[in-house]
Amino acid sequence: MSDRDCLIIGASHAGVSLALALRKEGWEGGVKLIGAENELPYHRPPLSKEHLAGKKELDAMRLRPMKVYEDNAIDLLLGTTVYSIDRNSKSVKLQTGESLAYDKLAICTGASVRKLPLGQDLDRVHYLRTAADVGLIKPKLEGAKHVAIIGGGYIGLEAAAVLRSFGLEVTVVEMAERVLSRVTGEVMSEFMTALHMMHGVSIKTSSQVAAIQAADSGQITISCKSGETIQADFVMVGVGVDPNTTLAEAAGLSVGDGIIVDEYTRCSDPDIFAAGDCTEHPNALYKKTLRLESVQNANDQARVAAANMCGKSVVYDAVPWFWSDQYDIKLQMAGLNEDYDEFVVRGDPQNTEEGFAVFYLKDGKLLAADCVKRPKEFMVSKQLIAQDQTVDSGLLRDESSDPVSWR
Ligand SMILES: Cc1cc2nc3c(=O)[nH]c(=O)nc-3n(C[C@H](O)[C@H](O)[C@H](O)COP(=O)(O)OP(=O)(O)OC[C@H]3O[C@@H](n4cnc5c(N)ncnc54)[C@H](O)[C@@H]3O)c2cc1C
Incomplete structure (x- = not known):
């Protein structure tokens, strides 16, 4: 084992994915995952769904069982808040006063309610x-x-x-x-x-x-x-969230609408990476910087950060996606529907049994899709958005046309 230590601040979707991905990428040094919440990391989305409804207990929502952290030699420090980052000495200070040194640091501090x-x-x-x-x-x-x-x-x-x-x-x-x-x-x-x-x-x-x-x-x-x-x-x-950027800002890292990272999810300090709700990151597809609040973004960005911390040069360019469950409806969204010049409705929005999809296009290319009970349309839309090619909007509307044939 090498004695290089990676510290991860924030033990939720991004932090946990990053810790496990580090091991998959071959990081041999120590991994400390530090989280302010007392709970063994858990899936956040069910909080406003099955958990609030009393249909899923917290223990059924854990991101990973304790054994996975143990098996991967991930040192979980729960109920522990990082108080400051000292980039000169490459260490963080905990609220207990204790200092921990790092070779690489990942900030996955997420967001807090506004x-x-x-x-x-x-x-x-x-x-x-x-x-x-x-x-x-x-x-x-x-x-x-x-x-x-x-x-x-x-x-x-x-x-x-x-x-x-x-x-x-x-x-x-x-x-x-x-x-x-x-x-x-x-x-x-x-x-x-x-x-x-x-x-x-x-x-x-x-x-x-x-x-x-x-x-x-x-x-x-x-x-x-x-x-x-x-x-x-x-x-x-529920009026939105703000990214947790205070630590990064106090450490002199660049911060805008989130901790600013490059396409490799690296902060303005080459030994510090960030992932998840707390980041403002570039998106090549939409040609602008984004701050996303989704499990997909937290997980995918964290995996890219881990690969790059291990010496790779992987670019984060995933198509954003999100879901929401309300009553018996599953809504799945792919892409971002900003600045569209055309939208196409497939199916009948009045028909809650069969569902429908709304596609958003710009200059003939698919930007985003909102799908109600339409998993196939959702899956294919993610691929079409990534391909960045023009699509025939007539086909999108035509219910007799199988989405699989659009790719
Ligand atoms: C009720 C609810 C429902 C949601 N539903 C969906 C959904 O259906 N689909 C979807 O895609 N997304 C959903 N989301 C959003 C999704 O949960 C977030 O995008 C995701 O949790 C982001 O993960 P993250 O790890 O970046 O940040 P977070 O989950 O916010 O975690 C950050 C962690 O860092 C810790 N932390 C912060 N500062 C410090 C510090 N200084 N020291 C130590 N620890 C620190 C925090 O305590 C927190 O545990 C939902 C969110 C909520 C709240």
């Missing part, structure tokens, strides 16, 4: 990012009748679907004109709105929250700028 400057001291206003958050939320839902969800993004809508299944009254309050406006087009937003309304969720768009106040009874009043008020006995807020 907090509203409202209702912060209220006991029944919650955010959802960690398993600990769900642990706090669940008991407070007992006895609740009406939940307000601020933010009609994926997490807010997933939570809305789960809470409706408990029989709670649910109101979603969204500042934009439509739900999911940041991530999808109008057809999908309309479909999602109709789906939730069909299940009895009340959705209020173009509604900006101005105040959140609680009465002695515990009843919470949400006041919107329009003058409308919403009464609830529990409030969940």
